[in-house]
Amino acid sequence: MRQQRQAQLKELEHLLAFFDENGDGMISAAELRTFLNSVGEEDVSAEEAEAMIKSMNARSDGLLPLDQLVARLEEEAATMADSVGEEAERDLREAFRVYENDGEGCITPTSLKRMLSRLGMPMEMDQCRTMICRFDINGDGVLCFDEFKFMMQMMP
The missing domain is CATH 1.10.238.10 (EF-hand)
Structure with a gap:
């Protein structure tokens, strides 16, 4: 499980690096916006992308280190997985109560x-x-x- 997660993180890093247009290891609001729009998020405005970058503790120049973005996305994925796990647990408990x-x-x-x-x-x-x-x-x-x-x- 841990190896699979590490492989997924590596894949995410490579994917995000593709959107790092100038290859500086930093993600700008414009690059984040391009990434989010490409993965199916509804049209993210420039202002929303800038707010996201700021909320992730971007540097004073408004750029977010790529590894920091990967860590944040990993945290969100883990939270979502926990949520799905909790929902599955509730469903199982409900089924158990029936029997x-x-x-x-x-x-x-x-x-x-x-x-x-x-x-x-x-x-x-x-x-x-x-x-x-x-x-x-x-x-x-x-x-x-x-x-x-x-x-x-x-x-x-």
């Missing part, structure tokens, strides 16, 4: 059987126990949220 047994905090063979029947996939109790057993890491006969999360990650 759990009346707020007990776990999925039992009975609650699994009941929910699968409601979904039009009736199963025998032994089949439900077998499904739970497959992902029941601590061996207590039920699935806690972490076990459910692991199960969902393992399923295609």
Whole structure:
């Protein structure tokens, strides 16, 4: 994962260097504007680009070192990834609540059987126990949220 992230950062550096028209290792507001417009941002005005450069602690000459821009973009990407991760976690918790047994905090063979029947996939109790057993890491006969999360990650 770390190597992949480093490769992505290198790729971003190369991409941004392409927009550094004079090759000085600094990004001007005009160069930032060209970059943002090329990656699909709606038409960014010159004033907006200048404000962005200033907000990223540009030097007094209004130029932003390329590595500082890369670091800022990396921070924003990480924040977005965290946000997506949090949303996925919320979705999993919601799905877990659907299957759990009346707020007990776990999925039992009975609650699994009941929910699968409601979904039009009736199963025998032994089949439900077998499904739970497959992902029941601590061996207590039920699935806690972490076990459910692991199960969902393992399923295609």
